[in-house]
Amino acid sequence: MGYLNLLQRYSTLKYQLMKKLLLIIILFAGLKVNAQGWEDAGKYITRDSITRKTYTLTHDTISRKTYTLIFINKDATFAQKGDTVKQRMIDAFFSAYAAEAETFNKNTLNKVTFIIDPDYKGVAATANGVVHFNPAWMLKKPTDIDVVTHEVMHIVQDYGNSGGPGWLTEGIADYVRAVFGVDNPGAKWFLPKFKPTQSYTDSYRVTARFFIWVERNVKPSLVVNLDARLRAHTYNDNTIKDLTGKTFDQLWADYAAANTPKG
Numbered sequence: 001m002g003y004l005n006l007l008q009r010y011s012t013l014k015y016q017l018m019k020k021l022l023l024i025i026i027l028f029a030g031l032k033v034n035a036q037g038w039e040d041a042g043k044y045i046t047r048d049s050i051t052r053k054t055y056t057l058t059h060d061t062i063s064r065k066t067y068t069l070i071f072i073n074k075d076a077t078f079a080q081k082g083d084t085v086k087q088r089m090i091d092a093f094f095s096a097y098a099a100e101a102e103t104f105n106k107n108t109l110n111k112v113t114f115i116i117d118p119d120y121k122g123v124a125a126t127a128n129g130v131v132h133f134n135p136a137w138m139l140k141k142p143t144d145i146d147v148v149t150h151e152v153m154h155i156v157q158d159y160g161n162s163g164g165p166g167w168l169t170e171g172i173a174d175y176v177r178a179v180f181g182v183d184n185p186g187a188k189w190f191l192p193k194f195k196p197t198q199s200y201t202d203s204y205r206v207t208a209r210f211f212i213w214v215e216r217n218v219k220p221s222l223v224v225n226l227d228a229r230l231r232a233h234t235y236n237d238n239t240i241k242d243l244t245g246k247t248f249d250q251l252w253a254d255y256a257a258a259n260t261p262k263g
């Protein structure tokens, strides 16, 4: 009996130790992934893994057709004043996510979680099917609803650990915001005109506008193709030449020339 008891205690201890070890490994793996992944995701996970100070105030599950959105609010002010923006975020999710999934990745997650998180100080960040939104930003700029469109594209992208350069990931997400956005004019969000000081590696809107130009003038389905290769981990430095016959530098030079007034 005594021996068995001891054996039992020993294996429980060993089990607990293994659990702790596993947790530490998962935590570090997570940090590593995020250090190499989207910059906005990295900031959040690193901090949140260490401090959790906030609690869920409301938890809604909304399903429309194929997709389910879990909407968690942890912010007291948002609970009082956020009803309108919350409804717009939900509507934007179902409209943008379905369109993005249809165009880019039908195997994307069916279930997405939004967290209104007073601990998050950026605008929004996405990792592993969860988007964190800063309640102060959403309440101050309730028209900036297509933050949703940009962030949920990161879920559709699902590039994982070796997804190519970060400027490409963010350029694609803002291209998608420009194309699938529900109310960019309402947010006074637009793609900035070409300037000689820009580069395609500037990321976000600068890259997005460049992609739109390339699709109109060189290769119509550029972004769908880039996105598919990034997700399949077959993207490399030659991909752009395979798709368009030119390098990014050459395409950018053409874009610059086409957008520079002559004379």
Ligand SMILES: [Zn+2]
Pocket: 038, 040, 150, 151, 154, 170, 173
């Ligand atoms: Zn992003």
